[in-house]
Amino acid sequence: MTGATGRVPRSRAGARLALTVLALLGLAGCDEAPKTETTIPARQQTIDPPQLWRVEVIGDTGAVQSAVYVCADTPLREAFVRARAEVNGKACTDTTSPIVKPNGWVLRCVADGRPFAVSAATVGDLEHDFRLNFGLTELFYFRTASDPSPITVRETRHFLHMGLCPAGWRIGDQAKPGHRPRRN
Known part of the structure; x- marks a missing residue:
């Protein structure tokens, strides 16, 4: 006013x-x-500092076939043991719930209309040094003589904790030994 x-x-x-x-x-x-x-x-990095892991694919003879370094926080590290199956680049869709055991899990899935059994088991210390043994086997409920041999895949991955991620690395970054990280 x-x-x-x-x-x-x-x-x-x-x-x-x-x-x-x-x-x-x-x-x-x-x-x-x-x-x-x-x-x-x-x-987040103060509470859960990202850790550097060396991940190796181990061949049938026990030799390292390939290796990569991965910068991982706790959720990403926990995903190391939850490998998902693919068949010819297509995701295998779960048809059963996983049956979880103390060191792994098993389930059934379908890819390209074909059923598969999937299993994963860990051996070692999940915090520092462990192996993941992964298997995928095609299932034939009523196999005939004309059916091809079932697809069977086995892979062993070795995970080794190396310490803190190097400066400049972010969670999810990966690099082959001797190379710079690739952003994911």
């Missing part, structure tokens, strides 16, 4: 000025707010 002189009484003018100043300070403070995309990963 204005007085006879057309001026705003002091109490209202002061209140408006205070609100304007507060609004400007609030807007200026927006630039100083912590960046969510940097603070959350930083906090």
Whole structure:
């Protein structure tokens, strides 16, 4: 409300000025707010620092066929033992729930209309040094003489904890020995 002189009484003018100043300070403070995309990963890395793992594929003779380094946090490391089956590049869709045992699991799945049995078992210390033995076998419920030999795949992966991830590596980064990390 204005007085006879057309001026705003002091109490209202002061209140408006205070609100304007507060609004400007609030807007200026927006630039100083912590960046969510940097603070959350930083906090996570403090709580669960990413660890470097060497992952080797072991051949039938026990020799290392290939190796890669992976920077992993706890959820990614836990996924190491939950390998998923693929047949000719297509996911094998679960048809049963996994039967979980202390060191692994088994289930049945279907890919390209064909049934498969899948199994995985771990040997060793899951925190430092272990092997994952993975198997996929095609199932024939009523096999005929004209059916091809069933597809059977066996793979052993060796996981070895190497320590903290090198500077500049992010969770999920991978690199072959002697190479720079590939972003995933």
